[in-house]
Amino acid sequence: MLEQQSLASLLEWPVFSMSSAEKEQLLLTEMQRLTDLHMEACAPYNSVVTKLHFESQDLQSLTDIPYIPVQLFKHQRLASVPEQDIVKTMMSSGTSGHNPSKIFLDKNTAALQIKILAQIMGDFIGKKRLPMLIIDCKATVTDRYRFSARTAGILGFSMFGRDVEYALDDDMSLNVDRVRAFLEKHEGENILLFGFTFIIWQHLVRALEKLDECLPLANGILIHGGGWKKLLNEAVDNNEFKERVGASTEINKIHNYYGMVEQTGSIFMECEEGHLHTSAWSDIIIRDPYDFSPLPIGESGLIQLLSVIPHSYPGHSILSEDVGEILGIDDCPCGRHGTYFKIEGRLEQAEVRGCSDSYT
Amino acid sequence: MSNIEKYKQAFVESFSLSSDVNVQELAYQSIAEWDSVGHMGLIANLEEVFDIMMDMEDIIDFGSYEIGIDILKKYQVDL
Numbered sequence: 001m002l003e004q005q006s007l008a009s010l011l012e013w014p015v016f017s018m019s020s021a022e023k024e025q026l027l028l029t030e031m032q033r034l035t036d037l038h039m040e041a042c043a044p045y046n047s048v049v050t051k052l053h054f055e056s057q058d059l060q061s062l063t064d065i066p067y068i069p070v071q072l073f074k075h076q077r078l079a080s081v082p083e084q085d086i087v088k089t090m091m092s093s094g095t096s097g098h099n100p101s102k103i104f105l106d107k108n109t110a111a112l113q114i115k116i117l118a119q120i121m122g123d124f125i126g127k128k129r130l131p132m133l134i135i136d137c138k139a140t141v142t143d144r145y146r147f148s149a150r151t152a153g154i155l156g157f158s159m160f161g162r163d164v165e166y167a168l169d170d171d172m173s174l175n176v177d178r179v180r181a182f183l184e185k186h187e188g189e190n191i192l193l194f195g196f197t198f199i200i201w202q203h204l205v206r207a208l209e210k211l212d213e214c215l216p217l218a219n220g221i222l223i224h225g226g227g228w229k230k231l232l233n234e235a236v237d238n239n240e241f242k243e244r245v246g247a248s249t250e251i252n253k254i255h256n257y258y259g260m261v262e263q264t265g266s267i268f269m270e271c272e273e274g275h276l277h278t279s280a281w282s283d284i285i286i287r288d289p290y291d292f293s294p295l296p297i298g299e300s301g302l303i304q305l306l307s308v309i310p311h312s313y314p315g316h317s318i319l320s321e322d323v324g325e326i327l328g329i330d331d332c333p334c335g336r337h338g339t340y341f342k343i344e345g346r347l348e349q350a351e352v353r354g355c356s357d358s359y360t
Numbered sequence: 361m362s363n364i365e366k367y368k369q370a371f372v373e374s375f376s377l378s379s380d381v382n383v384q385e386l387a388y389q390s391i392a393e394w395d396s397v398g399h400m401g402l403i404a405n406l407e408e409v410f411d412i413m414m415d416m417e418d419i420i421d422f423g424s425y426e427i428g429i430d431i432l433k434k435y436q437v438d439l
Contacts (some may be wrong), residue, residue: 088389107389122416131389159420
């Protein structure tokens with residue numbers, strides 16, 4: 001059982017200002033505790049970790065923490081709490097024909113997700129709730145029986161908004177009149193916009209371009225995530241995305257986030273310099289795709305993700321199928337401490353899977 | 361309608377409750393309707409009824425009917 005006290009003290013860690021030495025100490029202790037907890041409470045996890053010959057008893061550094069491949073959540077029911085404590089099951093809907101990942105949440109883990117997300121977001125958009133425009137349709141959240149990661153994302157981020165409005169109709173077409181009415185109502189205020197990268201591209205940017213319209217959103221802050229795969233197929237990278245969003249909406253504050261359903265809450269936000277940042281509660285390690293040894297700054301490899309959030313399932317240390325490289329630690333020009341990095345794509349021939357999005 | 365009646369009514373409406381449900385005992389995740397979807401609906405409902413705007417932290421901490429009464433006091437809503 002997670003003690004409320006340790007949960008509360010976790011939330012006092014400063015979001016982006018610890019030095020790496022300070023953070024490693026705190027994170028390592030927490031990772032040791034979580035590894036022990038899941039080894040004891042989740043037999044399939046215990047058996048995988050044992051088979052992989054991790055010496056979990058005594059972790060000397062973050063690179064010693066046992067990790068499991070993210071695909072395991074698709075093939076195996078991994079829970080560290082009894083059935084009756086599970087309050088929500090989150091799924092990443094994979095491409096048809098593949099099994100979705102299933103993530104089991106208890107009350108404490110669900111609470112940690114939202115509290116840590118709030119701390120990270122607060123650093124970027126402030127503590128005040130802003131009028132919010134969601135670039136999606138209402139039907140995505142009203143059908144709670146199809147609770148996808150996209151639903152979870154919209155709901156989680158809705159907490160940072162007020163007077164929430166949806167930009168798209170249920171057939172995913174942009175309702176320009178509704179959006180304009182919303183902007184008139186909130187003229188002169190900062191506006192928070194949220195959506196999934198590909199949906200913003202397809203149903204906002206491309207839609208506006210086709211209509212030859214521009215929205216007056218110079219006061220807007222856009223937060224978007226959900227993966228680049230579909231955009232890279234259209235040869236659109238982050239710079240192109242920002243330029244075209246800016247041209248059609250006048251928005252110049254645009255922050256991508258990276259995260260996965262297996263570690264919902266401890267997301268990595270893109271700063272003003274275009275770098276993805278780990279917060280106090282997360283870190284990444286880059287590993288060689290052939291021998292899995294940890295790689296230094298500037299070398300690209302598979303991304304291993306650490307998060308202090310998962311208590312009800314063993315997802316605190318997972319090896320993703322994403323490829324990226326660490327750009328630096330504690331010295332990003334934006335002023336935030338922690339590891340900062342970039343994503344370069346997905347491992348070739350890896351099992352293809354929508355990152356957090358079932359829309360096709 | 362008194363404030364406490366409006367408060368109860370917000371729960372009944374947001375979660376489509378039948379009249380035999382004891383709202384005083386409700387807590388986040390205690391019924392299927394009060395999940396994260398229902399939560400934001402309840403908050404929007406309360407903000408409209410009492411013409412207030414809650415801080416993010418209070419929305420997160422709004423974990424039960426009883427806790428909600430204390431939180432609304434901060435916004436000069438006496439129940």
